[in-house]
Amino acid sequence: SYELTQPPSVSVTPGQTVRITCSGHELGDKYVSWYQQKSGQSPVLVIFQDTKRPSGIPERLSGSNSGNTATLTIRGTQSLDEADYYCQAWDSRAVGFGGGTKLTVL
């Protein structure tokens, strides 16, 4: 499988901006997606094809991808953003997920 690395946890105070990174070999050459998973729930797609948001995902969530690192940015963080976030990319015949980042809103 394709290896992706995320920080295990990040924290932010309400209203601030937080960035969650995802690194992988030549990741900038692939499309990256991001999933939000709240406790006890199924994952939800929040970013696809590096920068696109599905219908219903607020504009304060955004994505970027360049070089070996993709980044999920959440602006004006709210308590409802507290969740685990996973990056994902498809490499040839294998799918990779990052290990997940637990976002805590202080």
Added chain:
Amino acid sequence: EVQLVESGGGLVRPGGSLTLSCAATGFSFSNYWMTWVRQAPRQGLEWVANIDQDGNIKYYADSLRGRFTISRDNAKNSLYLQMNGLRAGDTAIYYCARTPHPHFDFWGQGALVTVSS
């Protein structure tokens, strides 16, 4: 409304077999790749396998190839995962996900598989 409903989970002895099903409604099932992803207790997401629209192309995680088989029946709008030689490490929630390549836009609620003696 897109819906994916997994079934077939349960308790199975080590070495046993189990087949999961995923019933799809609300979209044209035969137009999409489909994927199985699992999540062990208190762990992250792990890709298991995916299958193309016609069932001709199948990809598996290296660690699972040979024990797990993905298949689909487009006439029944259903996805399957046959699991053999189950081990304690296979204990997880198994999700099916619609796959408009290369991402997963809708996920089911998951089916819990517990491998224990």
